[in-house]
Amino acid sequence: xxxxxxxxxxxxxxxxxxxxxxxxxxxxxxxxxxxxxxxxxxxxxxxxxxxxxxxxxxxxxxxxxxxxxxxxxxxxxxxxxxxxxxxxxxxxxxxxxxxxxxxxxxxxxxxxxxxxxxxxxxxxxxxxxxxxxxxxxxxxxxxxxxxxxxxxxxxxxxxxxxxxxxxxxxxxxxxxxxxxxxxxxxxxxxxxxxxxxxxxxxxxxxxxxxxxxxxxxxxxxxxxxxxxxxxxxxxxxxxxxxxxxxxxxxxxxxxxxxxxxxxxxxxxxxxxxxxxxxxxxxxxxxxxxxxxxxxxxxxxxxxxxxxxxxxxxxxxxxxxxxxxxxxxxxxxxxxxxxxxxxxxxxxxxxxxxxxxxxxxxxxxxxxxxxxxxxxxxxxxxxxxxxxxxxxxxxxxxxxxxxxxxxxxxxxxxxxxxxxxxxxxxxxxxxxxxxxxxxxxxxxxxxxxxxxxxxxxxxxxxxxxxxxxxxxxxxxxxxxxxxxxxxxxxxxxxxxxxxxxxxxxxxxxxxxxxxxxxxxxxxxxxxxxxxxxxxxxxxxxxxxxxxxxxxxxxxxxxxxxxxxxxxxxxxxxxxxxxxxxxxxxxxxxxxxxxxxxxxxxxxxxxxxxxxxxxxxxxxxxxxxxxxxxxxxxxxxxxxxxxxxxxxxxxxxxxxxxxxxxxxxxxxxxxxxxxxxxxxxxxxxxxxxxxxxxxxxxxxxxxxxxxxxxxxxxxxxxxxxxxxxxxxxxxxxxxxxxxxxxxxxxxxxxxxxxxxxxx
Amino acid sequence: xxxxxxxxxxxxxxxxxxxxxxxxxxxxxxxxxxxxxxxxxxxxxxxxxxxxxxxxxxxxxxxxxxxxxxxxxxxxxxxxxxxxxxxxxxxxxxxxxxxxxxxxxxxxxxxxxxxxxxxxxxxxxxxxxxxxxxxxxxxxxxxxxxxxxxxxxxxxxxxxxxxxxxxxxxxxxxxx
Numbered sequence: 001x002x003x004x005x006x007x008x009x010x011x012x013x014x015x016x017x018x019x020x021x022x023x024x025x026x027x028x029x030x031x032x033x034x035x036x037x038x039x040x041x042x043x044x045x046x047x048x049x050x051x052x053x054x055x056x057x058x059x060x061x062x063x064x065x066x067x068x069x070x071x072x073x074x075x076x077x078x079x080x081x082x083x084x085x086x087x088x089x090x091x092x093x094x095x096x097x098x099x100x101x102x103x104x105x106x107x108x109x110x111x112x113x114x115x116x117x118x119x120x121x122x123x124x125x126x127x128x129x130x131x132x133x134x135x136x137x138x139x140x141x142x143x144x145x146x147x148x149x150x151x152x153x154x155x156x157x158x159x160x161x162x163x164x165x166x167x168x169x170x171x172x173x174x175x176x177x178x179x180x181x182x183x184x185x186x187x188x189x190x191x192x193x194x195x196x197x198x199x200x201x202x203x204x205x206x207x208x209x210x211x212x213x214x215x216x217x218x219x220x221x222x223x224x225x226x227x228x229x230x231x232x233x234x235x236x237x238x239x240x241x242x243x244x245x246x247x248x249x250x251x252x253x254x255x256x257x258x259x260x261x262x263x264x265x266x267x268x269x270x271x272x273x274x275x276x277x278x279x280x281x282x283x284x285x286x287x288x289x290x291x292x293x294x295x296x297x298x299x300x301x302x303x304x305x306x307x308x309x310x311x312x313x314x315x316x317x318x319x320x321x322x323x324x325x326x327x328x329x330x331x332x333x334x335x336x337x338x339x340x341x342x343x344x345x346x347x348x349x350x351x352x353x354x355x356x357x358x359x360x361x362x363x364x365x366x367x368x369x370x371x372x373x374x375x376x377x378x379x380x381x382x383x384x385x386x387x388x389x390x391x392x393x394x395x396x397x398x399x400x401x402x403x404x405x406x407x408x409x410x411x412x413x414x415x416x417x418x419x420x421x422x423x424x425x426x427x428x429x430x431x432x433x434x435x436x437x438x439x440x441x442x443x444x445x446x447x448x449x450x451x452x453x454x455x456x457x458x459x460x461x462x463x464x465x466x467x468x469x470x471x472x473x474x475x476x477x478x479x480x481x482x483x484x485x486x487x488x489x490x491x492x493x494x495x496x497x498x499x500x501x502x503x504x505x506x507x508x509x510x511x512x513x514x515x516x517x518x519x520x521x522x523x524x525x526x527x528x529x530x531x532x533x534x535x536x537x538x539x540x541x542x543x544x545x546x547x548x549x550x551x552x553x554x555x556x557x558x559x560x561x562x563x564x565x566x567x568x569x570x571x572x573x574x575x576x577x578x579x580x581x582x583x584x585x586x587x588x589x590x591x592x593x594x595x596x597x598x599x600x601x602x603x604x605x606x607x608x609x610x611x612x613x614x615x616x617x618x619x620x621x622x623x624x625x626x627x628x629x630x631x632x633x634x635x636x637x638x639x640x641x642x643x644x645x646x647x648x649x650x651x652x653x654x655x656x657x658x659x660x661x662x663x664x665x666x667x668x669x670x671x672x673x674x675x676x677x678x679x680x681x682x683x684x685x686x687x688x689x690x691x692x693x694x695x696x697x698x699x700x701x702x703x704x705x706x707x708x709x710x711x712x713x714x715x716x717x718x719x720x721x722x723x724x725x726x727x728x729x730x731x732x733x734x735x736x737x738x739x740x741x742x743x744x745x746x747x748x749x750x751x752x753x754x755x756x757x
Numbered sequence: 758x759x760x761x762x763x764x765x766x767x768x769x770x771x772x773x774x775x776x777x778x779x780x781x782x783x784x785x786x787x788x789x790x791x792x793x794x795x796x797x798x799x800x801x802x803x804x805x806x807x808x809x810x811x812x813x814x815x816x817x818x819x820x821x822x823x824x825x826x827x828x829x830x831x832x833x834x835x836x837x838x839x840x841x842x843x844x845x846x847x848x849x850x851x852x853x854x855x856x857x858x859x860x861x862x863x864x865x866x867x868x869x870x871x872x873x874x875x876x877x878x879x880x881x882x883x884x885x886x887x888x889x890x891x892x893x894x895x896x897x898x899x900x901x902x903x904x905x906x907x908x909x910x911x912x913x914x915x916x917x918x919x920x921x922x923x924x925x926x927x928x929x930x931x932x933x
Contacts, residue, residue: 076877076912212873219878220866220885222812222852229811237806262795295795295802368911370822370879372815419814419879420911453817657873665876665913672911691821696911700904705916 057103058087058143064167064180066093069103072132073123073391074215075421076665077721078658081214083132085655089206090140090199093179094167100214105393105413114401114408116394123391124421125536126622126719129654133717138195145196150185151177166205201652201714208712210657215417226419227389228374228450235376235446236265236290238437239297241304242459243285244685246531247311250285257303258289263296266443267304270436278495279427280399283459283533288437294450313531314684318364318465321528325467325488328526329359335486335524337504340581343520345473348482354474356559360548361746363678365463365537366694371419372456375434378446379404384411384435385446389418391425399428403435422722423536427461457694458686461535462679464490464528466507468548472556473520480556480571482520487545491527492534503527507541509582513549513619516578516586517571532681539725542621543670546726547733547747550617554734555743563607564734565599565616590625590711591618594647597709598629601645612642613739617730624718625649625711628667628731632739639736639753641671645707646724651715663724664706670728672697675750781845785810786854796842801825803841804851812852812882823908824879826886827851833890833907852882855889864930865889868921871930876912884908888922897926 059067068087074080084100106118120131144164151169152159154177162169169177218224243250255267267289272282287306291297349355376387377400384404390396393413400411418425434449451459466489473482491503498505504525515521537543553571557564575589595618607614610631618627631643646667653659676695680687688694733744736753746752780793785808792803804810804827813836816824820835827836828850836851855863865888868874875881887906895902903919924930 074877076879212870213875213878215878216870216873216875217862219875219881220852220862220869221856222810222882224878225811226814226879228815229805293802293806295798295806298802299795370814370816370824370877370911417878420877422911450815453821661873661876661914661917664916668913668915669911672909672913690819691817691909692819696822696909698904698909699906699915699919702915704900704919 058091058139060143060147060179060183062180062183064094064097064178066091066098066167066179068098068100069118070100071103071106071118071121072128073121073389073393073415073418073421073425075124075391075418075425077124077128078213078655078662079123079128080417081211082129082654082658083136084214085206085211086132087136087140089204090137091144092164092166092205093140095206095211097167102415102417104415105397107394107397107408107411109408112407114394114397121393123418124423124721125391125426126721126723129717129719137198141196141198142192145192146186146189147179147182149189150182154182154185207652207654208656211655212657224417226371227376227387227416228371228419230376230387230416231448232376232378232385232387232446235448236292236443237294237297238288238290238434238447238449239294239301240286240288240433240449240451240455241301241306242283242455243308244458245308245310245313246284246533247313248285249309249311250287250306251309252307253287254305255303257305258300261291261296261300261303263292264289264300265292266290267300268437268440270433273432277497278533279429279461279535280395280402281429281432283429283461286433288433288449290437290443290447298452310684311531316531316684317682318680319682321490321530322361322465322467325526325528326359328488329467329469329486333526336527337501337525339504339508339523339525340510340515341522342515342518343482345482345484345520345522348473348520351475352473352482353476354559355471356474356556357469357471358552358555358745360468360470360551362466362468362544362547363747364465364532364680365673365677366457366460366679366688367420367422367424367537368457368694368696369420369422369424372453373424373430373451374449375431376446376448377431377434377438379435379438382406382410384438386412386431386435387414387416388431388434389421389425390415390428390431391418391421391423395426396428396431399432400435403432404439422538423540424460426536429459429461453691454689457688457690461492461533463537463540464492464507464530464534466544468545470548470552472552474556474560478560478562480514480518483514483518484522484524485549486524486526488526488528489544490530490532490534492536492540494529494534506536508545509541509621511580511582511586512542512545512621514553514571516580517573517588531684532686538669539666539722542619542726543673543729546617546619547674547729550619550727550730551733551745554615554617554730554737558737565595565604565607568595568616568618584623586620587625590649591620591627593711594618594625594627594649594709597647597711598627598645601647601707601709602629602631602643604629607738610738613735613737615731615734615736615738617727617734619726621726622718622723623651624720624723626723626727628724628727630728630731630735632732632735634739637757639750641701641703641732643707644671644703644705644728645709646728647709647711648720648723649711649713650718650720650723651713652717653710653712654717656710659710659720660708662720663708663710666722666724667706667728668697668702670725671702671732674729674732674747675701676748678748678751781841783841783844783849784846785849786851792841797840799837800827800839800841800844800849801836804836810851810853814879814882816880816883821909822880823883823887823906826883826908828886828890831890831893833887852885855885863889864925865892865921868924868930869918871924871932872917872921874914874917874921876910876914880908880910881914884910884914884918888918888925892922892925898922
């Protein structure tokens with residue numbers, strides 16, 4: 001059949017595509033039905049939401065090799081391995097024959113509007129696995145169904161008498177056909193009208209079994225091309241220096257010496273676009289040096305003579321913001337938002353046998369990705385081509401579209417493997433900068449913009465510092481009957497199209513512990529303003545809240561002279577499912593289980609008598625459960641993190657090796673953050689400029705091992721990339737309290753411990 | 758003076774380089790290169806922009822995160838901290854030069870795969886270079902020895918890197 005005929009036939013079934021690839025390959029793309037495609041045999045709605053709108057593809061070649069497209073950016077979360085394995089398992093593919101290719105952004109033009117052909121494309125937000133579970137398996141199932149039909153026709157037996165195993169169709173009599181030998185026939189078979197049945201769990205071959213990173217060999221040999229490693233034709237390198245104040249302006253510039261540097265081509269000034277939301281345009285005025293290579297650009301940047309004029313924000317400081325928060329909490333001001341109010345806290349307060357209050361402070365934080373912000377872009381008359389480390393390719397598209405005015409299918413965005421994201425690359429200030437440069441009428445080359453690390457640290461979308469004032473009411477029977485949390489912070493959602501009434505959602509979780517466990521529970525949030533930009537951060541809002549809540553539970557236990565594990569278990573009560581106001585349920589049994597697992601492993605029974613300090617903490621969010629137990633020792637006045645145990649329950653485990661890596665990795669990141677990290681600003685300027693000022697933990701500071709316990713389960717899988725972040729710091733601080741009697745209520749812990757001891 | 762010496766030598770088959778020629782001779786991954794640009798260019802940018810050997814990464818202006826480590830005369834060195842002029846004629850090995858010509862991986866590379874000691878992968882080449890250097894100096898490194906690695910990593914690959922180094926020390930790279 002000619003390609004033309006196939007195209008006509010397929011146009012009637014736009015939501016499912018079988019394409020004859022080169023050399024007779026079977027290529028399956030499943031894409032969104034076009035609203036205008038009235039020829040579709042069934043309204044897409046009849047197929048259900050999951051079948052409609054998916055689009056990752058599988059390609060099987062005649063030689064048996066399988067190529068699987070990866071739709072979500074991999075920032076180190078392991079989705080480049082786990083998502084293709086979800087598809088490959090459903091296909092019964094031989095994993096050794098599978099290779100993975102990053103799809104980049106999938107967009108087509110739908111009357112000038114973008115139509116996303118691969119469905120959801122988002123990385124590092126903890127949702128890739130659950131989204132893939134809902135739709136990607138079906139791409140594999142469709143491919144397997146077609147191969148089975150092809151074999152059935154060849155053998156003259158019904159397809160249900162055949163089975164698939166590791167890239168082969170096997171008949172009852174033992175006859176076998178490799179997938180490669182079937183693809184030509186399979187590509188001529190009509191698509192099924194409904195989703196073929198998905199495999200049941202006992203038939204999984206890859207899901208639940210460990211696999212190393214698909215890119216491992218390329219990475220260890222230095223072959224992987226991150227965006228920063230790429231060029232596109234004639235390419236100029238751009239380096240940038242931003243105004244120290246977000247609201248500052250350029251008051252004077254002399255770039256004569258810069259232009260005299262060999263290799264420097266141009267100096268340009270860029271400003272944030274007025275009226276655009278945070279993260280879609282520059283966060284500060286910038287001066288850019290374009291040169292033939294990075295070194296020339298850097299030398300040129302050094303020779304710039306710039307005079308910046310501060311804006312009104314030059315009186316702001318993080319110290320003043322903290323003081324303002326404390327003043328707010330000392331008074332009786334109404335909160336910006338009453339986030340939750342169960343029962344009657346005030347009434348319960350009157351019957352209190354015991355009360356306790358504590359205030360916790362957590363500093364501002366930066367993202368500190370390994371690969372700096374960068375973007376490769378070429379803008380031509382009818383085309384923009386980008387290679388960019390973005391966690392959100394569809395949001396990236398919108399920025400390119402706005403700046404260039406190009407239509408959806410004139411914009412091509414490639415997304416290679418990314419050197420860390422943590423939420424930083426959900427924003428596209430750096431991309432806007434690069435696209436503005438490449439759109440400049442004097443620039444007819446590609447531009448690769450590279451931020452130096454000082455720019456990354458000084459011009460981030462930070463995590464706001466926060467102050468948490470926690471109060472508890474305990475009755476005569478030693479039951480916690482009331483809980484009142486007041487949190488003060490600058491919301492990450494300001495100027496992001498979120499109504500004022502929802503600004504709290506980035507700061508505090510309405511369902512966080514111990515909500516639903518305490519009858520009289522109140523959670524208030526107080527808004528602060530700051531000119532320092534904020535944005536999505538790893539494990540937000542859980543990281544800061546878990547530290548406050550889980551430290552406070554430890555303090556409550558201490559005040560009652562009770563083992564903190566027992567306090568936790570009493571608080572959690574019977575194993576049961578409690579409804580969450582955000583939807584879904586909180587299964588206390590699963591949380592109790594992970595808590596007990598870490599307690600057993602670290603030999604919690606020694607808690608009271610151990611020379612070293614033991615600490616414990618647990619948390620739940622996004623339908624997943626996590627607990628940490630930490631053992632610390634003080635040797636020669638130095639804090640040694642001796643042992644760290646982490647247990648997680650994410651439901652079904654896709655890749656145990658990947659999960660262990662994510663859990664251990666997030667644990668170490670959380671310890672590093674809690675021990676060392678703090679962003680401060682003074683006179684409106686960020687005070688940390690290099691990796692020495694914002695020093696991630698050294699190998700010596702971190703534990704030699706993280707003992708990871710993963711709970712097997714059969715519920716739909718939840719994401720795990722930052723699950724282990726929130727509980728590491730409180731478990732550490734609680735262990736430090738046992739070892740030293742010093743209660744850490746302020747992070748970073750290292751600095752605070754030396755101040756207090 | 759060097760020229761005079763060369764002329765004084767008895768005739769042999771040795772080709773005497775033309776000392777009047779511009780440039781700096783470099784020896785990278787067993788290949789010879791001549792750099793005729795700015796002698797002060799940091800080795801990092803020479804590798805990345807000129808040779809397009811991009812396995813060595815930018816890791817801060819002072820190489821703070823260790824992603825820019827290369828082996829200079831066998832010693833792990835921050836490539837952004839040394840100029841091309843400074844490393845003239847010295848043996849330089851980058852991450853691209855660690856594996857054998859037939860593709861056989863260096864045991865440290867293999868052990869990183871075995872232990873999945875990879876986060877985002879950006880700083881992994883730097884960790885591998887630092888580990889190769891350490892294992893050359895200490896065949897059986899202690900935990901304290903491993904603690905001296907200069908690299909940092911926000912993905913948290915440290916505990917898996919430690920396992921990979923111990924695997925190499927135990928001669929178990931590539932084994933189950």
